[in-house]
Amino acid sequence: MQTYETERVRLRDWLKADLVPFAAMNADPEVTEFLPGPMTRAESDGFVDRIRTQFQERGFGVFAAEERESGEFMGFVGLAVPSFEASFTPCVEVGWRLARAHWGKGYATEAAREVLRIGFAIHGLSEIVSFTVPQNVRSQAVMQKLGMRHDPADDFEHPRLPKGHRLRSHVLYRMSNDGGAANA
Numbered sequence: 001m002q003t004y005e006t007e008r009v010r011l012r013d014w015l016k017a018d019l020v021p022f023a024a025m026n027a028d029p030e031v032t033e034f035l036p037g038p039m040t041r042a043e044s045d046g047f048v049d050r051i052r053t054q055f056q057e058r059g060f061g062v063f064a065a066e067e068r069e070s071g072e073f074m075g076f077v078g079l080a081v082p083s084f085e086a087s088f089t090p091c092v093e094v095g096w097r098l099a100r101a102h103w104g105k106g107y108a109t110e111a112a113r114e115v116l117r118i119g120f121a122i123h124g125l126s127e128i129v130s131f132t133v134p135q136n137v138r139s140q141a142v143m144q145k146l147g148m149r150h151d152p153a154d155d156f157e158h159p160r161l162p163k164g165h166r167l168r169s170h171v172l173y174r175m176s177n178d179g180g181a182a183n184a
């Protein structure tokens with residue numbers, strides 16, 4: 001897998017040394033507030049295995065994100081293919097998850113902007129989406145800063161969650177490969 005660099009972030013292959021800090025962030029209730037819930041060490045390690053398989057099968061996936069200055073593992077930013085069915089699938093999504101210590105610095109947006117560029121320019125994607133729950137304002141702020149567009153007509157109920165679940169309603173943001181917006 002190729003490594004990519006932005007001004008402050010390195011997007012790279014997963015290392016064995018990432019497993020401990022990744023499990024720590026996946027066990028942090030603040031990080032998983034809008035996700036199905038904190039993960040165990042085994043679940044977190046299994047997630048990395050699936051990420052590796054995705055890279056092998058599709059040629060893209062979610063990168064390990066490292067702070068260039070310190071060399072510290074921060075979390076992930078990258079591309080994924082949702083496995084559930086909805087009106088907008090099949091599709092490719094851009095996603096991010098950083099350890100709490102690395103929030104509030106603009107790293108997610110900086111890295112995701114590079115991931116959009118990679119998706120469009122290198123993988124030839126025509127559209128990249130992103131979705132989250134309406135309560136996840138921070139994640140939506142990243143989508144907006146990237147120049148992704150939200151059409152309320154695309155909002156959906158996550159098919160994997162039962163009716164009435166607090167995380168069932170989702171907002172969908174899209175960006176198409178029409179140039180410009182990814183670098184806005």
Ligand SMILES: CC(C)(COP(=O)(O)OP(=O)(O)OC[C@H]1O[C@@H](n2cnc3c(N)ncnc32)[C@H](O)[C@@H]1OP(=O)(O)O)[C@@H](O)C(=O)NCCC(=O)NCCS
Pocket residue numbers: 030031032034035096097098099102103104105106107108109110131132133136138139141142145
């Ligand atoms: C979603 C998530 C990645 C957003 O992280 P973030 O740090 O808020 O996002 P950004 O990288 O865009 O950083 C923006 C913040 O950095 C600040 N910032 C500081 N220096 C900056 C710089 N040089 N450039 C840009 N922003 C900068 C901004 O002011 C902003 O802070 P604010 O939100 O307090 O106003 C993070 O909250 C997270 O990992 N959440 C848990 C997992 C999750 O929910 N993932 C998404 C599931 S859909």
